[in-house]
Amino acid sequence: MDFGWSNDELAFRDRVREFIHTNWNGADPEEGDGDESGAWERTRAYQKEMATHGWLTMAWPKEYGGQAASFMEQMIFAEESALVGAPGGAGLVGPTLMIHGTEEQKREHLPRIAAAETVWAQGYSEPGSGSDLASLQTRAVRDGDEFVINGQKIWTSGAHHADWIHVLTRTDPDAPKHRGISYFMVPMSTPGISVRPLQQMHGAHGFNETFFEDVRVPAKNMIGEENRGWYVATTTLDFERSGVGRAAGVQMAFDGLLTSLKQDGLPGGRTLAGPQRHQLAEWAMEGEVGRIIGYRVAWMQSKGLVPNYEASMSKVFNSENLQKGARRAINILGFYGALKPSSPHTVLNGRYCQSYMSTVSRTIAAGTSEVQRNVIATRGLGLPRG
Ligand SMILES: Cc1cc2nc3c(=O)[nH]c(=O)nc-3n(C[C@H](O)[C@H](O)[C@H](O)COP(=O)(O)OP(=O)(O)OC[C@H]3O[C@@H](n4cnc5c(N)ncnc54)[C@H](O)[C@@H]3O)c2cc1C
Structure with missing residues (x-):
């Protein structure tokens, strides 16, 4: 089994990093401290820049405004974006139209989505x-x-x-x-x-x-x-539950804390105790597992397969990991970690206080953890409905 990247993919990843580094200024509406409208404007400007470079819908066919790039390249872009909290690509309706839309609908809507003209x-x-x-x-x-x-x-x-x-x-x-x-x-x-x-x-x-x-x-x-719209809707939901963004979010939160602990130690001059080290070790292991589950979904898409319960596995595992990460960070940082970005005593700009609150919704959005487990049990394991 070879889990490595090809040289072309590694070179592509470097180009993506360069683009993000040059163009993304760190605005993230989900993590903001109330300055949501300004963050939104910055995000829109960045998406337009992505569209100009063809990054927004890169795996779409050229006739609809894409670059006909591979799914793996699109996934690399999404992953690198999520690692710094940047938007990773166009939303849900485009891929759904690609499968279920008429030619007229595709020609009307897809190029405008690809050009970041419509939200x-x-x-x-x-x-x-x-x-x-x-x-x-x-x-x-x-x-x-x-x-x-x-x-x-x-x-x-x-x-x-x-x-x-x-x-x-x-x-x-x-x-x-x-x-x-x-x-x-x-x-x-x-x-x-x-x-x-x-x-x-x-x-x-x-x-x-x-x-x-x-x-x-x-x-x-x-x-x-x-009257057949349900079957179109489930296509959209499978796209929504796929994606490596959640796993990359886990990694971003972990890397941020680890780097800070190595550089500055714990706030208040405390020393890292055994249980805190173990929490970091658990976090590292679970982050790795979540990433591989996310890669599997992307790989299936790249082979023309339709991930279903696999997308649910990725969604439930990584969204729960996001919450666990925020809890672990607050546990490790103590009360300093629970302070808002506006507090003069906050650490790491209050990011774990924000994510402690914002990640609550991650196990609900796109279908709750219980619903994902139902999908895994019935469609994945073939168990009868309860
Ligand atoms: C951040 C965020 C963004 C969202 N964005 C959108 C959006 O853009 N558009 C949109 O349409 N919706 C959106 N949603 C809504 C989201 O899809 C719903 O909140 C979600 O599907 C759960 O539905 P509900 O809130 O009505 O909870 P309920 O369905 O009422 O569930 C309540 C509780 O009962 C449990 N439960 C329900 N049924 C079962 C079952 N069969 N087995 C086991 N447990 C069960 C649930 O897991 C949950 O714990 C968003 C939600 C969030 C949090």
Whole structure:
């Protein structure tokens, strides 16, 4: 078994590092201390720079604005980006359109995503439908060549910045719940859409409630067939659960603490005790395992395979590792680690205080840990549903 990188891949990694080093200025909306709008502007400017260099959608075909690069190159870019907290590539709707979209839809939307002209939000969850997503109630009713949407979405990340939203609706209330759902693309500027912010405990405004009141959308904006939108949505979810970003986030948090401990020791002049060393050793081991699980998913994609329970394994293991890392850092740094970035006594710019709060959501977003374990148990291990 050879887990090494080819010379070409190593050279590519160097080029990626150089690009990120030159262009990324460290803005990270998730880790910010309330300065979310400025961070967002910096992130957008960086994404435009990525698009100019063809990094944003590098594995897409050239005709849709990509570079036809390999999945492994795309993964290397995503990994190097996540190691410094930079955005790694275009979101979820593009890859979904690539599989389920019509040629007209692809030509309309993919080049604009590749050029960082359009930003998308994901309208799936509702106040009564999260883990049991197929129970969603937002209605879309046909009216000639249009559908009229009424209902509410919640936890809509970035809806306050988005130009478009991809949204799941119920088009047949009498069908079994998975078979009456249709998937639409809707411009956020459509009359009848309103967005209300939800403030998070670490100070950022990442997500929102999104309301639809008599929102008219052309029927041609449906992705996939009417009432078959569930199967399109699961494609999007598999993409969302894949990716090496979480594993790289674990590594970034670990490296940051280890470097600081080696350089400056513990705050308050304390010495590193045995149990703290063991926590770091555990963290190193689990980080390595998570990285290999993440690589496996990317490798499957590069071979044209569709990771499913494998993506869930990567998601649950690495998102739980992110939380464990934040807890370990606070344990090791003591009260200094729990101080906010604005405190004069904080260490490492308060990053572990921030991640202690922000990583809570990582085991919930894109499907909770319990849901991922259900997927692994049923689709991975072939166990009957409980
Ligand atoms: C940071 C963040 C960003 C998000 N962004 C978006 C977004 O952009 N768009 C969007 O549509 N949604 C988004 N979400 C919502 C996310 O998808 C849901 O929060 C998630 O699916 C869980 O749904 P819920 O919150 O309704 O919890 P519930 O489904 O009500 O779950 C509550 C608890 O019950 C457990 N549970 C439920 N069902 C089962 C079961 N069958 N077996 C075992 N345990 C179960 C859950 O694991 C959980 O612990 C985001 C969430 C977060 C935290």
